[in-house]
Amino acid sequence: MQLATKVDLKLSNGKSIPALGLGTVPPEDPSELKQQVITAIKAGYRHIDTAWYYGTEKYIGQALKELFDEGVIKREDLFVTTKVWPSFWHSPEKSLDKSLEDLGLDYVDLFMQHWPVALHGDENGLPPAPKHDDGSLWYDDDPVTGTKFIETYHKMEDIIDKTSKVKSIGVSNYSIPKLKQLLPKVRKYAPVVNQIELHPQLPQLELVDYCKSKGIVVVAYSPVGSNGAPVLKVPLIQELAKKYDVTTNEITNAYHVLNGRGVLPRSSNLERIKTIIRLPQLSEDDLKKLDQVGLQNPKRYICDSWGYGLGFRYWEGDTLSTEFD
Ligand code: NDP
Numbered sequence: 001m002q003l004a005t006k007v008d009l010k011l012s013n014g015k016s017i018p019a020l021g022l023g024t025v026p027p028e029d030p031s032e033l034k035q036q037v038i039t040a041i042k043a044g045y046r047h048i049d050t051a052w053y054y055g056t057e058k059y060i061g062q063a064l065k066e067l068f069d070e071g072v073i074k075r076e077d078l079f080v081t082t083k084v085w086p087s088f089w090h091s092p093e094k095s096l097d098k099s100l101e102d103l104g105l106d107y108v109d110l111f112m113q114h115w116p117v118a119l120h121g122d123e124n125g126l127p128p129a130p131k132h133d134d135g136s137l138w139y140d141d142d143p144v145t146g147t148k149f150i151e152t153y154h155k156m157e158d159i160i161d162k163t164s165k166v167k168s169i170g171v172s173n174y175s176i177p178k179l180k181q182l183l184p185k186v187r188k189y190a191p192v193v194n195q196i197e198l199h200p201q202l203p204q205l206e207l208v209d210y211c212k213s214k215g216i217v218v219v220a221y222s223p224v225g226s227n228g229a230p231v232l233k234v235p236l237i238q239e240l241a242k243k244y245d246v247t248t249n250e251i252t253n254a255y256h257v258l259n260g261r262g263v264l265p266r267s268s269n270l271e272r273i274k275t276i277i278r279l280p281q282l283s284e285d286d287l288k289k290l291d292q293v294g295l296q297n298p299k300r301y302i303c304d305s306w307g308y309g310l311g312f313r314y315w316e317g318d319t320l321s322t323e324f325d
Helices: 030-043 057-069 092-103 148-162 176-185 205-213 235-244 248-257 270-275 284-296
Strands: 008-010 016-018 047-049 079-084 110-113 169-172 193-197 217-221
Touching: 030 047, 030 057, 030 270, 057 079, 057 092, 079 092, 092 110, 092 148, 110 148, 110 193, 148 169, 148 176, 176 205, 193 205, 205 217, 235 248, 235 284, 248 284
Parallel strands: 047 079, 079 110, 110 169, 169 193, 193 217
Antiparallel strands: 008 016
């Protein structure tokens, strides 16, 4: 059977991204990340997805150093991403420098804006979730109408022009309204990727089609719905795992890879990391049936407060979602 670790997707700037990436949101003990990264790369993964916000970059850095020192893989054969968090919106290069230092790298392959909002962090991006006395999030800009997130993007473009610290830039958690705000303002380097929550319970077909029409590769996060893996309980996914004789994780990965998207599974279980890399050739009909799961009964699992108001469909009470209705 073909391996998902061998599939590359072409980016609009001519570079490519390995479709299967390892997610690195921290487990209870973040130092476990070191072994997870080593296991993944030895199993053939070439894409590691991280972010300043996760606090796991130094453990990833330890893993990479060991792998490079032992000659297991070369830096140029790996695709490493990181992201600038909204509380660091004013200083993406400073955020990047911290990430590079912890990762022990001179450059990342992809630097993304984590969310298109501006939170009130200090010069070191702290605290990551600043709050007013009444407990509400402290923004530096109106999350719906503000444009400071575009300033962040422009500073990310400058990093490409003025340094060799990033190969490509991209975005994450951009809805259609946010992309429509950003894209006309791009100066030189369009986002090559939009990383969003995506799985059969949340197919977001309008957003996926919109990204495709703009040459933006979609990368799916929380492919099994995050902790507890609720997506894997969907009966159709279990049926398809039996039909194609693979694990349910391989069905949720194939759902993206066969549709030309990236996917970022995360696991603390080293055996699982190693064994979810086969790519069953799901039929067109089965891929469409997987879309139907979420079209009929959509579920969003990552509902952090800074995402509210960005215009994501199925975000209960979202002020912008009527745009699609
Ligand atoms: P996933 O959707 O990959 O879910 C991971 C969880 O599912 C783990 O707790 C894992 O447990 C469990 N799991 C997986 N398979 C099984 C199985 N077969 N049986 C039981 N449990 C299972 O998680 P994430 O939300 O972390 O998303 C993946 C990655 O995407 C992140 O790590 C991060 O890199 C990125 N991301 C990006 C975001 C953004 O805003 N840009 C937001 C969220 C994620 P176990 O450890 O036991 O395997």
